[in-house]
Each structure stands twice: as structure tokens, then as C-alpha cells.
Amino acid sequence: MKLAIVVVVVVALAIAQAAATPKILTKEFIDSINERQNSWTAGQNFDENMSRAHMKSLLGLREDFRRNRLPALTHVDTDVPENFDAREQWPDCKSIGQVKDQSVCGSCWAFGAAEAMTDRICIHSDGKVKKSVSAEDLMTCCYECGFGCEGGFLYESWSYWVDSGIATGGGYNTSDGCRSYSFAECEHHTTGSKPTCGDSQPTPDCVKKCDDSSMNYKEELTFGKSVYSITGPKQIQIEIMKNGPVEAAFTVYDDFLLYKKGVYKHLKGEYLGGHAIKILGWGVENDTPYWLIANSWNEDWGDQGYFKILRGKNHLGIEDDVVGGLPKLD
Numbered sequence: 655m656k657l658a659i660v661v662v663v664v665v666a667l668a669i670a671q672a673a674a675t676p677k678i679l680t681k682e683f684i685d686s687i688n689e690r691q692n693s694w695t696a697g698q699n700f701d702e703n704m705s706r707a708h709m710k711s712l713l714g715l716r717e718d719f720r721r722n723r724l725p726a727l728t729h730v731d732t733d734v735p736e737n738f739d740a741r742e743q744w745p746d747c748k749s750i751g752q753v754k755d756q757s758v759c760g761s762c763w764a765f766g767a768a769e770a771m772t773d774r775i776c777i778h779s780d781g782k783v784k785k786s787v788s789a790e791d792l793m794t795c796c797y798e799c800g801f802g803c804e805g806g807f808l809y810e811s812w813s814y815w816v817d818s819g820i821a822t823g824g825g826y827n828t829s830d831g832c833r834s835y836s837f838a839e840c841e842h843h844t845t846g847s848k849p850t851c852g853d854s855q856p857t858p859d860c861v862k863k864c865d866d867s868s869m870n871y872k873e874e875l876t877f878g879k880s881v882y883s884i885t886g887p888k889q890i891q892i893e894i895m896k897n898g899p900v901e902a903a904f905t906v907y908d909d910f911l912l913y914k915k916g917v918y919k920h921l922k923g924e925y926l927g928g929h930a931i932k933i934l935g936w937g938v939e940n941d942t943p944y945w946l947i948a949n950s951w952n953e954d955w956g957d958q959g960y961f962k963i964l965r966g967k968n969h970l971g972i973e974d975d976v977v978g979g980l981p982k983l984d
Contacts, residue, residue, distance in 0.1 A: 684696045700911060711854040714761055714929075718807075724883045736938055753958070760804055762930045768792055773932075774899070779983055786823060788834075809881075812979050815878035816982075821862075821874045848952070877981070894933065931949055934948055
């Protein structure tokens with residue numbers, strides 16, 4: 655009887671382990687994608703033993719994130735170029751080209767917002783003000799924005815910038831502003847120079863004071879003066895061209911995890927969750943129009959931390975929920 659129980663337990667553990675190791679990370683799954691299309695290239699971004707739970711934890715957009723949608727801003731129609739890259743348009747604003755790492759926390763919603771806000775402060779000050787908006791402060795102190803490391807919302811994040819302000823602050827263990835990020839960069843993906851990520855972590859406490867006691871929290875707050883949504887591919891282009899990168903959301907399926915280069919189009923795999931990112935430009939590659947996007951899974955993922963996705967077809971909802979705003983600089 656005891657032997658039978660042991661056998662059952664061992665089998666159950668083996669089944670659980672198999673379920674925790676998604677088949678999408680295998681060479682067979684990667685090959686099946688590359689053999690069926692030539693728009694984009696799939697490759698190994700994650701270790702084959704990475705748990706599905708960890709991958710889902712990187713997708714921190716709550717299912718009901720559209721509950722408080724912002725009014726849409728409509729620009730006067732104007733011509734747009736075939737290619738546009740905000741990094742080239744505003745070379746003095748180096749933040750535009752920085753790829754972040756949300757680490758062991760489902761804080762993509764906060765990173766997409768904080769990165770775009772940071773870029774816009776620089777852009778609208780003509781490169782004179784280079785303050786990094788703290789993803790940590792937004793993630794931990796904006797309770798109406800969501801649930802910290804367990805996910806959040808796009809629209810509330812931008813409204814919070816106007817109503818309450820967000821402190822300055824950069825990445826883990828940096829002195830770039832008031833509140834630095836709690837979690838160090840880590841290897842979500844294949845083996846590299848950074849430590850292995852490990853399990854997802856709980857949300858840190860909201861601490862309305864700076865890491866450096868000589869800095870004043872209230873004096874380090876940045877504010878937005880207006881926030882809005884942008885609707886339609888051309889309006890999104892005009893907004894980026896005029897005001898800088900925007901935050902957006904899209905639906906993630908298994909195959910996106912394997913993106914390496916090219917213009918991503920969902921091909922196969924199961925639904926994983928919603929993800930927030932920063933759109934910084936657009937272009938055309940092999941006759942396929944795309945959005946140029948910065949992810950927040952560090953530079954080891956994808957195309958040095960970036961990816962391209964089909965533009966103009968609202969692929970996976972990428973053009974449904976796009977948010978921007980103007981900084982308050984006086």
C-alpha cells in the first residue's frame with residue numbers, strides 16, 4: 655500500500671513538472687513557427703525549464719484595464735513619413751533608447767507609462783529637463799492604478815500623473831532621482847551575465863520619501879498637465895511624431911515569447927495575458943508596415959529588447975488602447 659502511494663505521488667509530481675514546463679519553449683515549437691512564415695524569426699528567449707507561471711507574471715495588464723478609458727485626442731490630419739524613430743528625432747533625449755527590466759514583478763503597466771513620461775519631459779523641454787519618472791513610485795503608491803506587481807491599468811496611471819504626481823527615480827540601485835526600482839535586472843531568458851530571476855515578488859511598500867535622505871520627496875514629484883487616449887493608426891503616428899513615445903497594450907500569445915527579429919504576427923500558441931509597452935516609432939520592412947516597440951524584459955529578449963509588430967490592422971489590439979499626455983514643466 656505504501657509503495658502504491660509513493661508511486662502515485664511520484665507520478666503526480668512528474669505531471670505537475672511537465673505542466674510547469676511549457677512545450678512552446680522547445681526547438682520543435684520554434685522550428686514550426688519559422689517553417690510556416692518569413693515575416694519574423696522565432697528563437698530561444700527563455701530557458702526551456704522556465705515556468706509558465708513566471709512568463710505570465712511578466713504580463714501585468716489587468717483584464718479589466720479599460721474600465722476608465724480616457725477621452726480621445728484628435729490631431730489635425732497631416733502627412734507622416736514612411737519611417738519614424740523617436741530616438742533619431744530627439745537624439746538629446748537618451749531615455750527614449752533605454753530598454754528597462756521589470757524583473758520579478760508584473761509592473762509592465764508602470765514601466766510603459768513611466769518610460770513614455772520620462773521621454774516626454776525631455777522632448778517638451780527641448781532636451782533641457784532630463785528627469786527619469788519612477789516606475790517604483792507609480793507602481794507602489796498609485797492604489798487606483800492597480801495591484802502593483804500583480805498588475806495594473808493604463809489609463810489610471812496617466813491620470814495619477816496629473817492628479818498626484820510621480821516622483822523621479824531610475825533603475826535598481828541607481829541614484830537617478832528620488833526612488834529607484836526595488837528589483838535588480840535578471841535573466842528571464844537564456845543564460846547570461848545577470849542573476850537568474852527566480853519567483854515573482856510581492857509589491858514593495860509605498861514610501862513617500864527619497865532613497866537619499868538629503869532629497870525632498872515633494873520637490874521630486876513630476877506632473878502631467880493633460881492626459882488622453884489616441885485612436886486610429888494615423889492619429890497614433892501624428893501623436894508620436896508631435897509629442898513623443900506613447901504607452902499601449904496588446905494581447906500576448908505563446909509565440910510572442912519566442913520573438914527574435916522581423917515583424918511579429920501571431921501565428922500559434924495559447925493566450926497568456928495582456929501586456930503594456932512603449933511605442934516609439936514605425937516603418938516598413940519587406941513591404942510589411944510595423945510599429946517599433948520597446949519591451950521591458952531587458953536587452954537579452956527579442957531584438958536587443960525591442961520588437962516590431964504588424965501596423966494598421968489593429969493586430970492583437972495594439973491600436974485599441976494607446977495613451978499619452980503632456981508634462982507640466984513650469
